[in-house]
Amino acid sequence: MHIAVCVKQILDPEISPRAFKIDPVRKEAVPGSGSLVIGPFDLNALEVAVQLKERYGGRVTVLTLGSEKAKEALRRALAMGADAAVLIDDGQVAAKEPSVTARVLAAAIRRLDSVDLVLCGRQSGEWDFGQVGALLAEELGMPFVPFVPRLEVDGQVLRLEREAEGGLAVVEAPRPCVASITNANDNVPRLPKVKDIMMANRKPITTYTAADLGLGEAEAGDAANRLEVLELFIPEVKSECEFVEGDSGAEKGVNLARKLVERKVI
Amino acid sequence: MSIVVLAWGGGAEPAAAVKEVLGGARRLADASGRAVVAGALGPAAQGAPAMITYGADRVLTVEHDALAQADADAYVDAAEAVCRQVGDGLVLLPGDRLGWEIAPRLAHRLQAGLVTDCVAVDWDGSRFVMTKPVYGGKAMARLAATTGVQVALVRNRTMEALAADPGRTGTVEPLTVSPTSGRVKVVAHKAEESAGQVRLEDAPVVVAGGRGLGGPEPFKELEEIARLLGGAVGASLAAVDAGWISPAHQVGQTGKSVAPDLYIAVGISGASQHVAGMSGSRTIVAINKDPEAPIFRVAHVGAVGDYKEILPAFLEELRRIKGSA
Numbered sequence: 001m002h003i004a005v006c007v008k009q010i011l012d013p014e015i016s017p018r019a020f021k022i023d024p025v026r027k028e029a030v031p032g033s034g035s036l037v038i039g040p041f042d043l044n045a046l047e048v049a050v051q052l053k054e055r056y057g058g059r060v061t062v063l064t065l066g067s068e069k070a071k072e073a074l075r076r077a078l079a080m081g082a083d084a085a086v087l088i089d090d091g092q093v094a095a096k097e098p099s100v101t102a103r104v105l106a107a108a109i110r111r112l113d114s115v116d117l118v119l120c121g122r123q124s125g126e127w128d129f130g131q132v133g134a135l136l137a138e139e140l141g142m143p144f145v146p147f148v149p150r151l152e153v154d155g156q157v158l159r160l161e162r163e164a165e166g167g168l169a170v171v172e173a174p175r176p177c178v179a180s181i182t183n184a185n186d187n188v189p190r191l192p193k194v195k196d197i198m199m200a201n202r203k204p205i206t207t208y209t210a211a212d213l214g215l216g217e218a219e220a221g222d223a224a225n226r227l228e229v230l231e232l233f234i235p236e237v238k239s240e241c242e243f244v245e246g247d248s249g250a251e252k253g254v255n256l257a258r259k260l261v262e263r264k265v266i
Numbered sequence: 267m268s269i270v271v272l273a274w275g276g277g278a279e280p281a282a283a284v285k286e287v288l289g290g291a292r293r294l295a296d297a298s299g300r301a302v303v304a305g306a307l308g309p310a311a312q313g314a315p316a317m318i319t320y321g322a323d324r325v326l327t328v329e330h331d332a333l334a335q336a337d338a339d340a341y342v343d344a345a346e347a348v349c350r351q352v353g354d355g356l357v358l359l360p361g362d363r364l365g366w367e368i369a370p371r372l373a374h375r376l377q378a379g380l381v382t383d384c385v386a387v388d389w390d391g392s393r394f395v396m397t398k399p400v401y402g403g404k405a406m407a408r409l410a411a412t413t414g415v416q417v418a419l420v421r422n423r424t425m426e427a428l429a430a431d432p433g434r435t436g437t438v439e440p441l442t443v444s445p446t447s448g449r450v451k452v453v454a455h456k457a458e459e460s461a462g463q464v465r466l467e468d469a470p471v472v473v474a475g476g477r478g479l480g481g482p483e484p485f486k487e488l489e490e491i492a493r494l495l496g497g498a499v500g501a502s503l504a505a506v507d508a509g510w511i512s513p514a515h516q517v518g519q520t521g522k523s524v525a526p527d528l529y530i531a532v533g534i535s536g537a538s539q540h541v542a543g544m545s546g547s548r549t550i551v552a553i554n555k556d557p558e559a560p561i562f563r564v565a566h567v568g569a570v571g572d573y574k575e576i577l578p579a580f581l582e583e584l585r586r587i588k589g590s591a
Binding site: 040098133229239240 | 363367368370374375378379382383395398399401402406408409412413449450452453454455457471495527528539560564565567569571572576577578581582584
């Protein structure tokens with residue numbers, strides 16, 4: 001079984017609001033304001049892939065679209081248990097939006113030996129468009145299952161749990177298929193050991209440019225942009241909190257309930 | 267040009283999320299001089315007449331056996347047919363699970379720009395501007411789609427439904443589409459683990475607990491408050507990670523997005539990733555012993571102190587108020 005996992009290197013989402021800075025002209029976060037990490041749901045997707053490999057055998061290829069720096073993310077993924085990595089150099093990819101990301105990733109996935117399953121995080125943890133999984137499925141002509149915490153393989157059939165309205169549904173999909181992964185108690189990403197990190201340095205990273213994948217300006221350049229970012233801003237938080245008075249906690253509790261009545265909230 | 271609202275779920279009475287998006291679409295249509303076209307898909311077709319009372323000028327209904335279940339493949343086909351029938355313009359979808367699943371696929375087929383998780387859609391006089399939280403809610407982005415068809419997935423409870431007006435008129439037309447059933451088959455359902463009687467995302471009141479609660483036990487008290495107010499219990503990532511409550515209750519960037527009328531945060535510091543999932547709530551109440559906790563920056567009403575002292579008195583007073591009501 002061959003599993004492809006698409007990941008994105010993002011600004012650490014745990015960075016404190018105080019350290020977080022944006023560049024209003026480039027309309028993106030200032031890169032130096034925090035460390036770069038693999039997106040949280042992408043890590044869940046990697047964990048799911050490595051667990052499947054451990055259970056059923058096979059191999060895991062991790063892909064990312066990014067700069068030379070993104071190799072750090074790929075090394076991390078290799079240390080977690082991926083077998084090979086693909087970096088698509090974003091130098092020729094001018095457009096910044098999910099439809100282009102998916103088109104480029106799909107072109108790279110088509111270059112891999114036949115893939116049985118494509119996984120990605122349900123959203124990046126950065127701009128959180130949450131579209132790439134569904135778009136990959138459309139690009140690759142594969143079925144799509146979103147919000148998957150866990151799945152199992154039964155011959156040619158994949159049995160996936162997915163979050164649905166009012167609970168979880170169990171669905172069956174044929175191989176190959178695309179699934180977007182959501183966090184759960186049993187896909188918490190493992191911490192690689194020193195030995196794994198050393199081993200990861202010996203695993204291969206293949207680099208493609210957009211041109212290598214047959215994608216030109218119209219497919220991956222500015223011309224492919226469907227969205228225009230008009231403004232990126234940090235919302236001003238004007239605290240308008242009204243604090244309830246009281247000499248004791250109990251008195252505050254009573255006053256809190258009365259305050260809600262006064263405000264016609266309850 | 268028109269504004270399309272894609273609708274699913276509900277019955278003779280449209281789903282709450284559909285009514286909200288219809289209300290938002292009506293306001294945008296009035297501002298931009300357009301008409302509102304609802305695409306009532308599957309069982310939602312029964313709600314076509316009601317959709318007119320909630321703001322639609324025209325309803326295209328698509329009924330087919332393949333739409334009986336929430337089969338995304340079939341729904342994408344049906345949604346695509348409605349959008350092609352209407353042509354260029356803005357398409358709004360409710361941001362529930364099915365919306366997240368079909369919006370990107372619909373946009374792909376229509377070569378449309380799509381913005382997900384919109385907390386606002388505005389008409390600036392020449393185009394529609396969509397606002398969404400990014401970087402875990404630490405920043406907001408305003409975007410416009412440069413394509414003929416523009417798609418916005420609207421976060422639940424961020425647009426306001428209009429009161430039904432039986433005097434409104436409009437047309438209902440059936441659209442013949444043969445959507446194909448998908449390759450993904452539902453074989454079983456598992457009920458959500460103890461998420462309570464009211465679904466977290468739909469609950470008008472959410473009572474949420476965090477690290478400050480110190481253990482699983484105090485969630486019982488939150489449940490009682492939630493029950494009294496007809497709400498649901500939420501939790502921060504810290505409380506879920508600690509194993510005090512199941513992940514089904516998690517509110518935040520990595521959990522559920524909620525925007526109830528009342529959100530009560532108990533022992534939650536207010537990390538941005540949590541705030542990202544609840545900042546749209548109409549009234550936010552925070553109970554925390556640290557007056558500097560970031561949660562007070564988004565709260566409307568705050569109580570500083572030990573929740574162990576505040577909550578029992580709060581609950582008692584609530585009972586008294588509810589009892590006399």
